[in-house]
Amino acid sequence: MQNNNASADRIREKKKLFLAREQRIIDAAVELFLEESIDRITVSKIALRAAIGKGTVYKHFLTKNEILIRIILDYERNITQSLTKGIKRAEEGDSGAAAKSYFEARLENPKLDRLIQQLEDRLLESGDVADQVEKLHKLRRSNENALSGLITKLIDRGVLEDVPAYFHYLACWALAQGAVELCFNKTWNDRTDTEQLMEFITNIGVTMGNRGQYHPDDPKSKKDK
């Protein structure tokens, strides 16, 4: 009995170590990706940074791409959490809270957010890890569902423009995506007041799609304002 306990403990202990090491790999990879050009990060370098053998990496991840998708998923889960909180606050009355939370989460560490986008580009093009990618899409769609209800209510209450709910959500996503890109585009990123600019954009994100701004097929819409 005691033996069983002891061995069970040992197994649990090992599992914990194993998971910790897995996290070390992920962390090492993210660190390196943030430091240097993505193309120049090799599995060797990741192993070195994680202070384990190259072969060991392959005990945790079947391919290099599995590391990438894992990084992306971790990040997306983080975004989801923030968004969930925002939705909750929005349902409690603060109509812009969801969008705000979303923007803040994505702009909190724009460099990382951009990295994720780039990893995603590489990954989707490569074609493998299709099942993992599907997971990512499911996660995002679940966010969408959570939002849809909220947005529909806001449309009903006349706060938001009456277009399909996901128009609002995706416009928001697009602006956030672009804002992040903006932060790191070499053409623009020598501005000194990035912070205020991001605030400006966040505000646009929060108010865009509000009623009174979009009047399809109505040539007089502009006069209405």
Next chain:
Amino acid sequence: MQNNNASADRIREKKKLFLAREQRIIDAAVELFLEESIDRITVSKIALRAAIGKGTVYKHFLTKNEILIRIILDYERNITQSLTKGIKRAEEGDSGAAAKSYFEARLENPKLDRLIQQLEDRLLESGDVADQVEKLHKLRRSNENALSGLITKLIDRGVLEDVPAYFHYLACWALAQGAVELCFNKTWNDRTDTEQLMEFITNIGVTMGNRGQYHPDDPKSKKDK
């Protein structure tokens, strides 16, 4: 005399052929990039598609990256043209025309626009062709200057929010950038009504930053609406 003319003609003819072939290389490259993962397009494949020898590519471009930057510059010049026309119309009275032109140009062929962004990412990370990249940035900054005057006037006339002119421009850039990304992000691009969505976003782009939507440091700003 006749001889001179004849030989001059021949030389001109040759130059034309040479340039035509250069364009064939570019076209072949773009085609392939649009068809398949960027990483998987090799100089060999480009040459094959352009129906020329691999070595010939290097008569036209010093390195593979020079092909990429050339594609990007060609595209950016195209955008610039559209924008210039839009600015002109805006100055003739249609205040939203510049933003509209810009969005339309970038969303006309979103797949290509997205390709350009991705090529740029790759290129900047690679580090070489720095001088060509500088050209690109100059082109973009010249666009910015052209816009600044217009935006300033619109701010003075009270149409746009009173923030630094480039806030408006960059917000616009960011939304366009994100919209393009949206079109091809695998998570979202199975929608059927992408066109209307893009119209929705374009409209946001045209109206965003208009007065009455952004009230920094004013907690009551939302009530004002």
Next chain:
Amino acid sequence: MQNNNASADRIREKKKLFLAREQRIIDAAVELFLEESIDRITVSKIALRAAIGKGTVYKHFLTKNEILIRIILDYERNITQSLTKGIKRAEEGDSGAAAKSYFEARLENPKLDRLIQQLEDRLLESGDVADQVEKLHKLRRSNENALSGLITKLIDRGVLEDVPAYFHYLACWALAQGAVELCFNKTWNDRTDTEQLMEFITNIGVTMGNRGQYHPDDPKSKKDK
């Protein structure tokens, strides 16, 4: 404890194997270089001859040139050993021993010696591996220093002509260099008595620079003999 020992043993064993393989690469390269034109030896061929994968070569040497410099250094170290012994014998009384040892070492395998010279030419022109080349020069200069003392003594004893010590050393180097070249110059190397010729030259090397043969600025010097 036993485990530790066992694993330490295994590690040592591995290191030995690794070094053995490195030597195999070197040997294969030298073999090939001696068999065929230097230009035609590729990394692929070396790997093939060493019976390893092409990529493995790069685990041992950063570039192809590193293989070359390594061959050169190995050879130069060998020469240094012979020379050191010769200097020792010279200091024990046999005044010509140093020069003799040097000539014998370089003429022992003239084909190899010539290969080394050619590799060096290629290497210096290529420009990289500058630091390794510096090592080579240091090695040679240390030989020079070892000789300088000896030569100075011989000058003091009136055995050698009173010119800067390195005149003697470098004249010796030059003759040896030329003798090697001679062995393999296609114009001359169809002689049948190369061995006696080399003996003749070695003797010149041993006696050249002896007093009574060089009288700079002294028009009567020839009469003195």
Next chain:
Amino acid sequence: MQNNNASADRIREKKKLFLAREQRIIDAAVELFLEESIDRITVSKIALRAAIGKGTVYKHFLTKNEILIRIILDYERNITQSLTKGIKRAEEGDSGAAAKSYFEARLENPKLDRLIQQLEDRLLESGDVADQVEKLHKLRRSNENALSGLITKLIDRGVLEDVPAYFHYLACWALAQGAVELCFNKTWNDRTDTEQLMEFITNIGVTMGNRGQYHPDDPKSKKDK
């Protein structure tokens, strides 16, 4: 008749231009080889420097190697001339004149002499242009013959050691070869008094092989001195 003359003139004129251009190619090649690493000189660069089209080079030389062998032959012919004069003077009484002329010719422009050696290395290894190489060897052997008579006389007169005549010639060649190498070997060529060193070596070349310095198979020979 006049027509014939005129056309003959034109043909002669053309031939002259053709030969002049051929020389331009040779000169351009030598210039470039002296300026930069041999490997880095391409046919393109040579044509550019000679201010003609690349294709035109191939009207004059069947392959790149033919340019090399031509440079070598031109140089060797030059050496031959100097040597011939030296032999003449030697036969008029100045016994060391031949060796002296030879050394002076080869050390007059050591950089060029070394280039020739290097080109020869490249060429012989490459295997083609065998017939041209044969020409080179013939030229050298004819020099040898011219010398042999002289040397035999000097041996008979007791000036030179009684060994096969070509021993003397080849020892001389070897020392000259090595001296040139010495001038440009990176390990040694930071000396400041190269000129005196070369004078020292030339003197060795002139006196080496003189009677009284070489006593094969005679253990007492050293005491004789």
Next chain:
DNA sequence: TATGAATGAGGCTTCATTCAT
């Protein structure tokens, strides 16, 4: 006749992945 654009074989190097220890 002179040209130079076109060619493509072939070189060096990188790196994800495997597997014996």
Next chain:
DNA sequence: AATGAATGAAGCCTCATTCAT
């Protein structure tokens, strides 16, 4: 179980030579 040496496919680029104009 962890390791890291070994692998070889695949990429980019060079350049001697050809040939149509």
